[in-house]
Amino acid sequence: MEVKTFPIAGLIEFVPRVFADDRGVFFETFSARLMAQAGADAQWVQDNQSNSKKGVLRGLHFQRPPHAQAKLVRVGQGRALDVAVDLRPDSPTYGQYQTVELAAARGNMLYIPIGFAHGFIALEDETIFLYKCSDYYAPSAEGGLRWDDATLAIDWGTEVAPLVSGKDNELPSFNDFVSPF
Numbered sequence: 001m002e003v004k005t006f007p008i009a010g011l012i013e014f015v016p017r018v019f020a021d022d023r024g025v026f027f028e029t030f031s032a033r034l035m036a037q038a039g040a041d042a043q044w045v046q047d048n049q050s051n052s053k054k055g056v057l058r059g060l061h062f063q064r065p066p067h068a069q070a071k072l073v074r075v076g077q078g079r080a081l082d083v084a085v086d087l088r089p090d091s092p093t094y095g096q097y098q099t100v101e102l103a104a105a106r107g108n109m110l111y112i113p114i115g116f117a118h119g120f121i122a123l124e125d126e127t128i129f130l131y132k133c134s135d136y137y138a139p140s141a142e143g144g145l146r147w148d149d150a151t152l153a154i155d156w157g158t159e160v161a162p163l164v165s166g167k168d169n170e171l172p173s174f175n176d177f178v179s180p181f
């Protein structure tokens, strides 16, 4: 398993070794030992799945403390451009974002610590997005930021207007944001 880090501290990409043979492929999708060795040792309590058509954009979401979530995200089918925004108030990269293309064929996954907003855009139809969360769903603690916020200026890699939920289109701007982390 290859482990990659980014200029934004705490984000870790895991790229598994893919074993291909005439039946298909095999790769490990989770190793608690490897995660702990890499410093991504959250205690996972909930698995989520969402299926999206090409062009669906979900995000930017987080849960506020005490229900803040670390996430381990991957794609089980299709491809997605994943985005993590650093909202840790003392971070030197506060307000900066990182994109990672997640592809089912590569089996790569991204560890996102507590303190980030998360979102993705599906790059193919029937993209199956799978992720582990380190705390349970807590609707009262849900927060988020506009995917198209002018200050964050995220490059989602598409000229076509994404399909966004009404709820996500009502999320606040970064200029109005006070970090709860």
Ligand SMILES: Cc1cn([C@H]2C[C@H](O)[C@@H](COP(=O)(O)OP(=O)(O)O[C@H]3O[C@H](C)C(=O)[C@H](O)[C@H]3O)O2)c(=O)[nH]c1=O
Pocket (backbone or CB within 6 Å): 048, 050, 058, 059, 061, 062, 118, 119, 120, 136, 137, 165
């Ligand atoms: C997140 C969540 C949602 N739900 C219910 C609540 C709604 O009735 C329905 C759809 O929820 P929502 O529109 O928030 O789903 P997404 O837009 O995919 O939200 C997710 O999108 C981004 C990418 C994330 O990182 C978050 O984990 C999560 O916020 O599922 C649950 O029952 N449990 C849950 O953990």
